[in-house]
Amino acid sequence: MSRHGATREASELHRRLEALNDARELAEGVLSNESLDAVFEVLERASSRRSLSADHTVVGFFGATGSGKSSLFNAVGGAEIATAAARRPTTSEPLASVWGVAGSAPILDWLQVSQRHHASVVPGFADETTGLILLDLPDFDSTRAANREIVQRMVGLVDVLVWVLDPQKYADAAVHNDFLTPLASHAAVILVVLNQIDRLPKPELNPVLESLRGILARDGLGRVQVLGTSAVTGEGIDEVRAAIRRVVLQREASSKRLAADVARESSRLAAESGDGEAAGVSSGARARLADELASAANVPLVVEAVAKSYTIESTRRTGWPVTRWLVRFRPDPLRRLNLRRNEPSAVNRTSLPPAGAPERARTDAAVREFADAASEGAPGPWRAVIRSAARDAREQLPDALDQAIAGTELSAGKKSWWWPVFNFVQWLALVTVLGGLGWLGGLAGLGYLQLPVPEVPKAEGWPLPTLMILGGAVLGVFLAITGRVIAALAARVRAGAARRRLKSAVSAVAERRVVEPVEAEINRLRSFTAALKAARAQ
Template identity: 40%
Template sequence: MSALDERVTALKSAIEAAGDVIDPALAGPAEATFTHAQERLDLSTQHTVVVLAGSTGSGKSSLFNRLAGLELAEVGYLRPTTSTALACAWGPAGATELLDWIGVARRDQITRRSVLDAPRDDAFEGLVLLDLPDHDSVVAANQEVVDHVARYADLFVWVLDPQKYADAAIHARYITPLATHADASLVVLNQADRLSDTDLKMAMDDLEQILEREGFAGVPVIATSAVTGAGLPELRAEIGRRIKSKRASQARLVGDVRQVARRLAETGGVEPVPGLERPVRDALVETFVACAGVPQIADAVEDSMARRAVVATDWPLIGWVGRLRHDPLRELGFGRSARDAVADTMPISPSVQRARADLALREATEVATEGMSRPWRASVIDAIVGEGARDVIDELDEAVAGVDLGLKRQPLWWTAVGALQWFTFLAVIAGAGWAVASIFGLVEPDPWEGAPRPLGLSLPLLLVAGGLLFGVILTLVSRWLGGVGARRAGARAEKKLIEAINRTTERIVVARLRSELDRYDRWRNGLATAGR
C-alpha cells in the first residue's frame, strides 16, 4: 500500500467513525479530496505538474522562459491576457487532458515534443510547467486563477525576490497554509544577481529561518538569476529529480490528505481520554446497587427467611401466629418486582432513584470522556444516557427480577425440627388429656401398678412438662439456627444481586461506552495516520 493509499484509507476510516459528529461542511472537503486524488491519478501518473508562483516583479515569467527554453516574446500571442496560466508540457504525448482538467485553456498550452526538439531534454520528460499570474495583482481574477490552479499542482516552486521574500501576502495566503505540502515544495530566491555575495547569504539565511517557522524546515531553497543563469542548473536538477522519482504527484496528494486531516483534528479534537476507569466504574455500580434497592432486598430476604424458619420450626401454635405476619417478598412472582416489594422501606422514592441513577451515569460518562471536543462528547453522552438509551432503572429492575433469591429453598432441618415440634406438641396434648381424664377418674394416672414418678410427677404430667421443656429448647435452638441461615440467605441474595447489576452495568454502560470510545479511537488513529 502506497503512502497515499494508506492515508486515504485512514482518513476515510476516521470520517466513517465520526459519522454525524463532524459537521458536513468539514467532512465535505475530505470527500472532495478523495475524488480529486482519484481523478488526478486516473488522468496521468507520468506527468508532474510544476507551478511557478510568486509576487509581482519576482521574475516568474523570466524564470519560466529560461526553464522552458522558449522565447515567450515570439509566442506571446498565445497568452492574450495576464489573468491566465501559461503551460508548457514536455513529451511527445503532451498533457492536453490533464491541462483541460486543471482548467488551462487550449490557447495557453504549449507542447515541447522532445522527439522533434534539438537537443532533446530527457530530464524534463513528463514535466508540465505552469506560469501563474501574480498572486498579489490588483486584478481579483488573477488571484482566483492562482487559487484555482494551485489546487492541481504536484510541485510548488515559490518564486521570491530579494525585496519581498518576507512579504506577508504570499506567506500568509499561500505558503503557511500549505505547510502540510512541504514535501511538494521548492523555494527559489530569484534575482540573486542584484545582491552581493554577503547580502545574498544573509537573505538566504533569513528566508530559511522564516520557512522553518512556517513548517518548511528542510525544503530546498535555491538562489537563481534568470539574467545570469545562476542557480538554474540546480533548479533544473531538483525539478528533474522530482520528475524522475514519479512521486511528486503522490507527494502533493499526500499533502492534500494531510491538510484535511489536520483541519479535522483541529475542529473535531484528537485529545486522548481516560475512559471508564475502574474506580469510576465501581462507584457507578455502587450507585446502581443503592438505586436498585439491593440492601433493602437483601434485608427483606433475610427477614423473610427468618420468618419462614420460625413458621416451619416453631412450636405449632406459635408458628401459626407467625403465618399472620406480613412478608413483602411472599408476593413476588405475581407481577411485582423485588424493588417494588420493598419500596416502602427504601430511603428515597423511585422517581428520585431513577434521577440519581441517570445523574451518576452522566457523571461517569463525563469523566470517561474528559478531553473530548464538545461535539464528540455530546455524541457519546447522548448515546449512553440520551433518548436512544433505555432507562437505566428499568434495565436494573429486569436484572434484579431475573435473580433467584432462594426464597423457595426449604432446608431439610426445617422439616426435621418441624416434625419434632409436632411430636412434642402431640405429647403435651396427650399428657394434658391423660391428666384431665385421670382427674375425673376415667383413667388411671399410672399405666401400671408401681409406675415410677420422676420428680414426683405422674406420667401424664411428665409428658406435659417434658414436651413443653423440649419444645422451648427446640424453639430457641431453631430460632438461632434460623437467624444464622437467614443472614446467610440475605448475603447470598445480595451477592447475586450485585453480580447481576455488575453484568447489567457491563452490558448497558461499559460495553456501550467502550464502543463509543473505540469509535473515537478510530477517529484519532485515522487522523494521526492521515495527518502525519
C-alpha cells in the same frame, strides 16, 4: 527512482491515506466538521490524482503581479512556448505546456486546464518521453476573484509548486501568510525562485537570497531549495530546469505531494484533538460505581426484605402449630415489593419506592465520578465525549435497575431442608401433649362418673400422661427457639446470596449502560491516536 521503490512508496502512501481516513471517521462527532471536511477533500483529491497518470508530473508556476512568472515559465519551457503563451485569449486561464502528450488529457481535464501546448524538445530538460506538464497560472494577488480561486485550487492539486518572487516583494506578507506558511509540510515539493535578479546589484544578491531563506525558515520551509534567476538574461534558468528535471525523473512528486497533504491534515487533526491518553476504567472504579448504583436502587432494602421474608416463612412452617397461624397476619415484605414469586420473569417491575431526588443525585454523582476517573488525561474534546457517553444513560438507569432487580432470582419460594423435619417433630410434640391431656382427661372422667380408675403407668415416679404433656411442651418450646435461631442464621445466608445476585444484576446494568459506552469512547480515542500516528508516519 526504481520501480520497486515507487511501488513501495505508493504502498506506504496508500497505508497513510487509509489511516487518515480511519482517523477522520473515528473523529466524527468529536472534532469540528470544518476540519473533518478538509480531510475528506484531501482524501478525495488523493483518490482522484492516484487514478490518473503516474508518468506525468504537474509543475505549477505561482507568483504575484510583476514577478515575471510568465516570463520565467517561457524561459524554462523554451521560446516556442512563449509564442503559444502570447496567443492565449486571456491571462486569467491556466496554460499547460506538455512533454509526453500521451496520457496527459485525463489529468489536464481533472485540473480543468483547457489551454494546452504540445511543447518541443528542450535538450537536457524535457522531451516527448519525459512526462512533464508545466502550468503557468494567474497571479495570486489578482484583483479578480476568479483568478485567485484558480490559484487556490491549483495550490491543492499540482504535484510541484514553483513560487516565483521578485526582489521588490519577496517578503510580501500576502504570499507568506496566505500560501507559503500553510504549506510548511510540503517542503519536498516546493521550489522557490527569486526572479529578476538582473535588477539587483551583484553585492546585494546574496544578502537578498539569505534574507529570503530566513523568511522561509520562519514559514517552516527552511529546507526548500531557493534559486536566483533572470528570465531576461537567462541566468539561473538551467538550474531551475535541473531542479525540475530531478523531480520528474524520480517519478515520486505526486506521491510526495499527497504524503505532504496527509501530514498537514494529520497535524491539524492532532492539534485540534490535543495530546493525552484516557486513564481508562479500573476495577476499583467499576466496583464503586456498582456499589453506589446498588444503594441508589434500594438493594439493601430488598436484601433486608429477603431476610425478613425467610424468617416469617420459617416460623410459619416450623413454629408451634398452635400459634404459628398467627404469623399469617404478618405481611410478607417481598410480596409488598412485588418480589415474592417463583419465576423471575413473572413481572418486570417492582413496587420499590421510586427514585427520588436524593437517589437520582446519588446516581448522577456516581456516574459523574466514574466518567471523570475514566477520562482523566484524555484531550479536551475526547474527555467531553467520554463524559457524555456516561451521562447519556442517566435517565434510563433507574428503570433499568428496577427491571434488573425484578428479574433477579431471590429464592423467595425455595424451601429449606430442615423445615419438614422440624414441622414433623413439632406436630409429634403436639400430638404427644394432646395424647397426655387426653389420657388425663379420660382418667378424670372415669373418676367423675365414679367408675373404676385404672392404675396409671409411671416412669421414675412420674405419671406417663404427665410426662407426655411436659415432654411435648418442652420439646415444642425447644424446637420453636431452635427454629428461630436456625431461621436467623439461614436468613442471613439467604440474604447474603440475594445481595450477591442483586449486585451482580446491578453490575450488569452498570456495565451495559455506563461502562461499555465509556470504554467504547476510550477505545475510539486509542484507535484515533493510533490511526493518526500511522497517517503521520510516526
